[in-house]
Amino acid sequence: MTTLSSNNDENLKENRHNADVKEELEDTSLPEDVLCDSCMDSPSKALKSCLTCMVSYCEAHLRPHLENVKFQNHRLVDPLHDFDCQACEVHQLPIKRFCLMDGSCVCLDCEIQEHEGHTISSVEEARAQIETELQKKHKEVSESASAAEKAIGKLHDNNDLIKSSVQEVCFIVEQQFSRLQTTVEEARKGVVEVLEGEQKKALKQAEGIKAHLEQRRAQLMKTLAQMNKLSKKKSDVDFLQEYSEWTKREVNSCVPSVHINRIDHLTSYVHAVTDVSQELRDLILSTYKEKLSSICNSGTKSSMPESSLLSLPDPETRDDFLKYTTSLTFDPDTTHNFLRLMEDNRKLTNTSPWQHSYPEHPSRFEYWRQAITLESLYLGRHYIEAELSGEGAHVGVTYKSIDRKGEDSTSCITGNDFSWCMGRNSRGFSAWHAGVETVLEVTDITRIGLYLDFHRGSVSFYNVTGPLKLLHMYTTDFIEPLYITVWLSKKDNVVSLINAK
Template sequence: MENTEEGISPKKMPEGIQPGMENHQEETNLAPESKDPKEEATKSQEEEEEDQIDACNGTTNASTNGTTNSPTDPPTVEVTCDSCMENPRPASKSCLTCQVSYCEEHLRPHLENSKFQTHKLVEPQLDMELRTCPHHHLDLELYCTTDSRCICASCGSEGHHGHSIVPIGEARKQIEGDLQQKQKEMVKKLSAAEQAITKLQGNTESIESSVTGVRAEIEQQFSDLQAAVEDAQKSTLDVLEGEYKQALGQAESIQAHIEQRITELKKTMAQVERLPRKKNDVDFLQEYTEWRKGLVDVCLPGVYISLIDQLDTFSRIVKETTKNLCEQLTSTYSAQLKELCESEKLSIKTMVQPSSPTKRQSSEQEPVTREDFLKYASNLTFNPDSTHKFLRLTEDNRKASNTTPWQHNYPDTPDRFEHWRQVMTCESLYLGRHYFEVELTGEGAYLGLTYKSIERKGQESSSCITGNDFSWSFGGKATATRPGTATRRRRWRWASFLGSDSTWTTRRVCWPSTVWTTP
């Protein structure tokens, strides 16, 4: 029987429309028009009606015969006749009134029978019902900027009364201008991200070069000593190697994060480049609306690493100590270098700064309500590879429970915590605002923030997500129990602000709700 009195469960945020959904671009294959005399007699009227429809939709119909799709264009989908029972033939026209597409044979009643003269014929179209108002069965010829949706004329005077409404052609023109500006901004951000990667790679080489020089100096000093120096030499090199590995680990983490952002930017750019290819305004505006809901602003960091002064200090201390304290080698080197690292005089850290803070961030109002904070929501899941053997993950890795004294036979991985009963999330938080809701149960449950490079196998406080200078946590006293069989659980809502100097500012944004539940 498992002990689940202590647990942490991130609350799942409302899911929005995710970016990356693709709609096939409509492409028409026009069959040669018949030379029937009756068809010629109605040709002028038909063309006049098509011109009116095109003026409303803001599009120009053109034959695709003789054209070749680019590698990035979606595959062509042929529109077939809805009246053919077997072996449907390619459609020649679509009737907006009937909401049906016809081949040349089944189109004849529309061309020859006077009762169909009022019907609106256009080039073959897919999913015609998506271009018609489901309530009034009229063409979607207007765009409500207030609700970000296409509407018909009747909707404009009813459910959208008082809203900002423009013709769909005008709306597309305005949105295309905004997309062009967005594309320019994305190009700048992509360039900044690539420059940051280049600078990180150069700084990594600087770290390796500088540390190599200090290592050689240390080895030269210790070469003058005999057997009594060997223990001190080992401890000193261990300190340097630890700082070196920590710096490289942080640099690799930041590089991986920026590479992920580059992938997201390229994906978003591909979506933006694909949007203007939509021939139909309704398809364009609807896909743009879906794309905009999932659009996430990407904050790109600059990179700055300074090692020279710190490493000079490291080298100077080694030299002076070697000359003055040869009889106390083991204790002196270990004590002074440890004190130096803890006082942050020797801080081989990777610092990041925003490359170009956006104006929108500075002009945004402070969030107050839960709806405001949900704009910055982060859906978190626990990483099974980091889970301690006394913890169990459930609910799709969204809940961690303490099962002491029962252990789990997890495979040994580099990310798994060996001593401290902790588990990391799969997702990382970077510069900017982040909002998350967490439910803590039991007196030993904590929630914290730390670097990915935290030590996983040690028993020291440097491996614990609390009580050191590179992590932060709260919890423990946040929950309580009362006599009986009921357990009081508290649900906390927290907002985290990650600064450019790798500092955290976190506050509770609203009082937690207390819920009594029975195990």
């Protein structure tokens, strides 16, 4: 009984399906008769259409399909008028239905077999529904494009405003430094005046001492003359009497030592001016640097638009990160001649010493074997996964302003202060920023995840080869859009951007 009931159910299902097929085929024909495509002079009414031959036949021309075994696999249906209707490659039935769940066009056999239980509608209804959604999306995209165009225009207009504003600020700065120079000049004149006053006092002191010495010298010369006169006395009595009288008078033969005490202060002046000048220089440089740095940092933070993402929790699982997946491709105009682009510009291989005939371009890296993506990352959250192969493969982010032609280490993503990357070298895996290497305690990584939170100023590297694990994080204040950048230092190094979704 169970077998009989099952067979009946299958028969009912097949009959229902055949009825649906017949109805579907009837819907595709026009009210007027379908004519035989093989009749030459006066076409007769078609009896069947062959979905294999895509031709309709009258009773006479249909005979080969009914009697010849070569045509036994051809599928005959009631006459069809529209053979331009696309047919299912598997079942050879017209594609007139659309599976909303799988997003694919199907025939009735597909609907019964592979898409049973799915939400199905006619292609006309599906198109009408999708076109409505497409119109909404088109409106959103058009509005976004218009907003982007206005923003570009505003930025273009702001160029002149920025230049004039900077010129005004420079003028004020020049005024302040001019005043500072005037103050320094006044201070210099004041010091010179003090020194000139000291010079006058010292000269006056020297002049007074000189007059005193001249007077003393005259007295001593007079005493010498008296002594000479006394020594010339021939009479002993006269000599002794005059000598006795001469000794009664005070005779001072001492000469004061010469000392200009005003000169002693000159060394003190030198020390005072030197010390104060050094203090002022240090104060000026440190104060300007401190205040300007503070203004720059506060200006950068305040200029960032608020993001609704700031209130969202940080992603923790790989599925959380995948919500922020960004699809990127490498820019052929930046790719070094030793790097080969593959897989729709998502894969790079170092083919040294084989060079590729890329056209010359000002954006192309000439020394460091690097390439950056065509698309930039700006505002919000972004996540990409990359596969690394070979000792020397590095991946990270940098600003567009990175030097493309230089040979210095600052032209490499490991050596400047506006690039953040990680990769593998002879010592293992490391993270790099501004020429500083941070060795990572990890081995056997083939795929990494790079997560960028622009508003919070963080770029993080994760090991996604196995369970998700944070390898290293950098925090800073980003001031420009960022670009994914790779550096392949050795032959056969490979980096691939993975479509993680």
